[in-house]
Amino acid sequence: VLDDQDALVQEVDDAYDLLLTAVNSLVLKADKEQLRNAVQIASGYDKDAYVQGSSWDAFEQALEAANAVLADDRATADQIEDALNQLIDAMLNLRLRADKSLLAKIVADAKAIDLSQYTPASVAAFQEVMAQAEAMLDDETLEEQDEAAIKAMAAKVENAVQSLVQTGLAAPVQGDAGVTSSGSTPKTGDSLPAVGMTALLLAAAVLGLRRKKR
Numbered sequence: 001v002l003d004d005q006d007a008l009v010q011e012v013d014d015a016y017d018l019l020l021t022a023v024n025s026l027v028l029k030a031d032k033e034q035l036r037n038a039v040q041i042a043s044g045y046d047k048d049a050y051v052q053g054s055s056w057d058a059f060e061q062a063l064e065a066a067n068a069v070l071a072d073d074r075a076t077a078d079q080i081e082d083a084l085n086q087l088i089d090a091m092l093n094l095r096l097r098a099d100k101s102l103l104a105k106i107v108a109d110a111k112a113i114d115l116s117q118y119t120p121a122s123v124a125a126f127q128e129v130m131a132q133a134e135a136m137l138d139d140e141t142l143e144e145q146d147e148a149a150i151k152a153m154a155a156k157v158e159n160a161v162q163s164l165v166q167t168g169l170a171a172p173v174q175g176d177a178g179v180t181s182s183g184s185t186p187k188t189g190d191s192l193p194a195v196g197m198t199a200l201l202l203a204a205a206v207l208g209l210r211r212k213k214r
Contacts, residue, residue: 032070033082041090051143056186062090098142099160103154107133110161122165129160 042063050056062083069075069083110130115123133153136142142150 032075032080034067035080035087036070038084038087038091039063039070042066042087045091049097051097051173055090055093055095059090059094062087078106096145097140098146098150100137100142100150103133103150103157104137106154106157107137110157113161113164115164117166118164119167122163126160126164129156133157157187 016164042059042151045059050059066083069079073078107130110126115126118126136150136153160196
């Protein structure tokens with residue numbers, strides 16, 4: 001049309017409309033490419049890595065809406081931009097799950113202890129702590145910022161293990177340094193420490209000498 005010196009006004013207007021449509025199409029494709037990239041990234045998110053609840057539900061809804069816009073050839077630039085913003089906001093609001101692997105191992109090791117060897121009172125205290133730990137393990141809402149509390153609970157379980165009192169003893173039986181390192185149960189204790197045996201032998205010797213002098 002530009003090269004046609006005799007072009008009519010209507011022909012010029014039609015050419016302008018076609019050019020404007022082509023320009024808008026180019027802009028639309030560029031915007032949709034950004035949305036497509038965001039959808040590709042979001043689709044790779046592992047559900048098990050994030051706290052379940054309203055934030056994950058909103059993310060799934062935003063991802064579904066974004067895919068619908070991508071599939072819509074008539075989607076406007078505003079619809080594409082809105083879908084992109086909604087998806088990005090939902091991605092940013094996701095919360096990573098807390099790492100409870102250490103607590104899970106300690107609880108599993110503690111469950112292996114034969115509680116029949118210990119006093120009812122110490123077993124009751126131990127079981128109370130174990131119930132708290134298992135409730136924390138079952139809590140699906142815990143996130144990264146709760147990991148300090150999870151570690152504190154792990155230490156509490158270890159302390160409960162060390163505080164078990166063997167039947168017939170007045171004090172707690174000291175177990176291994178920690179159930180996490182070896183996975184062993186508390187030791188039942190030696191029948192008589194080596195130092196105590198030595199002291200008894202020395203006392204017997206002294207008593208024998210005194211009898212001889214008499």
